[in-house]
Amino acid sequence: MSAATLDHTWYMSQRHLRALVRQPAYIGITIVQPIVWLLLFGSLFRKVVEIPGFGAGSYIEFLTPGVIVMSALFSNGWSGMTIIEDIDAGIMDRFLVTPVSRVAIMNGLLVQQAVVDVVQALVMVALAWTMGARFDGGAAGVGVTIGAAILLGLSFSSFSNALAPLMRTRESVIGVVQFVTLPATFLSGAVMDPNLAPGWIQAVARWNPVNWAVLAGREALGDDPDWSFIGIRLGALLILAIGCAVLSTLTFRAYQRSV
Amino acid sequence: MNGHASSWAIETHLLTRVYNGTIHALRGVTLRVAPGTIFALLGPNGAGKSTTVRILTTLSRATSGTATVAGFDVERQPDRVRRAIGCVAQRSGIDRQATGRENLALQGAIHGVRGRELSERVDALLHRFGLAGAADRMVRTWSGGMERRLAIAMALIHRPQVLFLDEPTTGLDPEIRAEMWSEIRRLSREEGLTILLTTHYMEEADQLAERLAILDRGRIVAEGTPEGLKGELRGDTIQLRLATVPDGAIGKALDRVPGLREIAVDGTTVRARANDAPSAVPAVLNALDAAGAPVASVTISRPSLEDVYLRHAGRVFGASGIEQHGAAS
Numbered sequence: 001m002s003a004a005t006l007d008h009t010w011y012m013s014q015r016h017l018r019a020l021v022r023q024p025a026y027i028g029i030t031i032v033q034p035i036v037w038l039l040l041f042g043s044l045f046r047k048v049v050e051i052p053g054f055g056a057g058s059y060i061e062f063l064t065p066g067v068i069v070m071s072a073l074f075s076n077g078w079s080g081m082t083i084i085e086d087i088d089a090g091i092m093d094r095f096l097v098t099p100v101s102r103v104a105i106m107n108g109l110l111v112q113q114a115v116v117d118v119v120q121a122l123v124m125v126a127l128a129w130t131m132g133a134r135f136d137g138g139a140a141g142v143g144v145t146i147g148a149a150i151l152l153g154l155s156f157s158s159f160s161n162a163l164a165p166l167m168r169t170r171e172s173v174i175g176v177v178q179f180v181t182l183p184a185t186f187l188s189g190a191v192m193d194p195n196l197a198p199g200w201i202q203a204v205a206r207w208n209p210v211n212w213a214v215l216a217g218r219e220a221l222g223d224d225p226d227w228s229f230i231g232i233r234l235g236a237l238l239i240l241a242i243g244c245a246v247l248s249t250l251t252f253r254a255y256q257r258s259v
Numbered sequence: 260m261n262g263h264a265s266s267w268a269i270e271t272h273l274l275t276r277v278y279n280g281t282i283h284a285l286r287g288v289t290l291r292v293a294p295g296t297i298f299a300l301l302g303p304n305g306a307g308k309s310t311t312v313r314i315l316t317t318l319s320r321a322t323s324g325t326a327t328v329a330g331f332d333v334e335r336q337p338d339r340v341r342r343a344i345g346c347v348a349q350r351s352g353i354d355r356q357a358t359g360r361e362n363l364a365l366q367g368a369i370h371g372v373r374g375r376e377l378s379e380r381v382d383a384l385l386h387r388f389g390l391a392g393a394a395d396r397m398v399r400t401w402s403g404g405m406e407r408r409l410a411i412a413m414a415l416i417h418r419p420q421v422l423f424l425d426e427p428t429t430g431l432d433p434e435i436r437a438e439m440w441s442e443i444r445r446l447s448r449e450e451g452l453t454i455l456l457t458t459h460y461m462e463e464a465d466q467l468a469e470r471l472a473i474l475d476r477g478r479i480v481a482e483g484t485p486e487g488l489k490g491e492l493r494g495d496t497i498q499l500r501l502a503t504v505p506d507g508a509i510g511k512a513l514d515r516v517p518g519l520r521e522i523a524v525d526g527t528t529v530r531a532r533a534n535d536a537p538s539a540v541p542a543v544l545n546a547l548d549a550a551g552a553p554v555a556s557v558t559i560s561r562p563s564l565e566d567v568y569l570r571h572a573g574r575v576f577g578a579s580g581i582e583q584h585g586a587a588s
Contacts, residue, residue: 008369011365011369014365015354015357015361015365018357018361019354089352090350090351090352091352093318093348093352094346094348094413095352097316097344098341098366099338099342099369099371256318257320259318259319
């Protein structure tokens with residue numbers, strides 16, 4: 001990435017982060033929503049740890065990395081909305097008649113999402129702590145969980161960004177994103193141990209990137225983490241994030257050619 | 260033409276643009292704009308004005324043909340073109356969730372203006388466009404006129420050589436439109452900018468442009484100075500308003516009036532040209548009376564760009580589905 005691209009990424013990120021900070025309602029929801037997930041699932045499924053064969057002793061400790069990853073998935077899906085708004089308001093055209101790096105336009109959105117992911121994750125870790133969760137993996141474990149959530153989030157942001165210039169309407173992008181998020185969450189180990197689920201769910205979960213992120217985080221938060229287990233999943237998420245980012249630049253180029 | 264590319268601020272050669280393989284937005288547009296001048300592309304909506312501007316500003320690509328802006332080829336050197344141009348689009352593209360100052364600063368930064376130079380340039384432009392007082396308020400709280408001025412300021416932040424104004428006064432109040440006109444003249448006079456503006460207001464092209472091209476259905480049908488184009492038309496325009504919508508017979512009745520040419524009937528409006536209009540009027544009135552089409556009013560005027568459009572595009576400007584500005588003023 002060239003110096004100009006990094007420079008422009010900073011300017012674009014600044015714009016999005018500034019807009020974010022100026023919407024107190026959005027900040028409120030961003031912080032409250034994961035808290036609600038954690039409290040809701042935390043009390044709803046509290047007893048599942050008593051099921052024989054469930055791979056954890058404390059459900060909150062089990063759930064925390066799951067909800068961190070799930071929140072990242074949910075909020076990153078909205079990324080493409082900004083592209084549609086910018087196209088509709090003429091902001092995109094204004095940028096495109098300048099020499100601004102096209103990659104930086106996408107990067108700015110990704111940086112914004114990553115910042116949101118980190119804030120949400122830290123809030124949830126703090127809440128889980130007050131609810132009695134203790135993570136043997138410590139700061140490194142929290143770092144890996146946030147890293148995994150960011151990588152998954154970036155993939156999904158880029159997926160949403162790739163859809164936006166193709167579909168051009170909020171409704172259709174939201175439709176596709178919603179269609180993906182819930183099944184992707186529940187066909188993973190985010191809130192439930194998939195080992196207790198039917199065989200086909202276990203098979204799907206193996207190939208579900210949400211599950212990779214959850215498992216990597218959960219492993220890192222436990223005692224004596226298996227770093228090669230974590231590394232493989234983080235590596236796969238990184239490749240996915242890069243692939244989705246490339247896809248989003250391709251659809252964006254296709255959009256530019258069509259207008 | 261070859262070898263002189265750089266002596267024109269904008270030069271296009273047989274530009275075409277086809278959308279979806281069937282819609283011919285441009286059908287071979289050839290233009291030359293001299294540096295430091297104001298050039299207007301005049302035409303109704305859908306004539307191809309915006310498509311031309313989008314190609315010249317590197318947003319769209321031509322299907323065939325070539326174009327250079329500030330001496331750079333839009334297809335092969337888009338980044339050089341982008342550094343040399345400023346652009347005010349119909350949709351301003353201002354971030355309304357940011358302040359005026361932030362919008363200007365971001366625009367400058369992505370053009371590579373940095374640090375003190377940037378803050379000084381931002382301040383100077385805010386002052387110059389009378390926006391200093393509101394600079395630190397969100398643009399969503401600004402008036403439409405202020406937003407328009409900010410859009411121009413943003414287009415100038417990197418000191419471009421060529422400025423594109425796409426329908427700069429559409430939807431503005433008459434006073435703000437007049438303000439915008441003097442601003443555009445000032446930019447051309449004081450900054451030596453080349454300005455290409457598109458408009459569907461005849462009056463705007465007439466007032467501002469040193470040269471203009473009339474675009475109709477993707478083709479340039481006339482090109483020249485406003486005076487020259489009007490001068491090509493001999494005689495005056497007679498415009499009549501009929502009391503009722505006429506039947507087809509009045510066309511034939513008017514054809515028989517000696518010295519009357521370029522007759523166009525649109526609803527209750529009849530336009531025609533005559534070398535000596537005052538003497539032709541009685542014969543016209545008689546002919547219409549005989550055809551059973553009573554006349555409500557008659558005006559005689561010197562040729563306007565509307566007449567030029569009628570002559571070259573073969574139909575009344577207002578009839579092509581566009582609003583006509585200045586009917587009352």
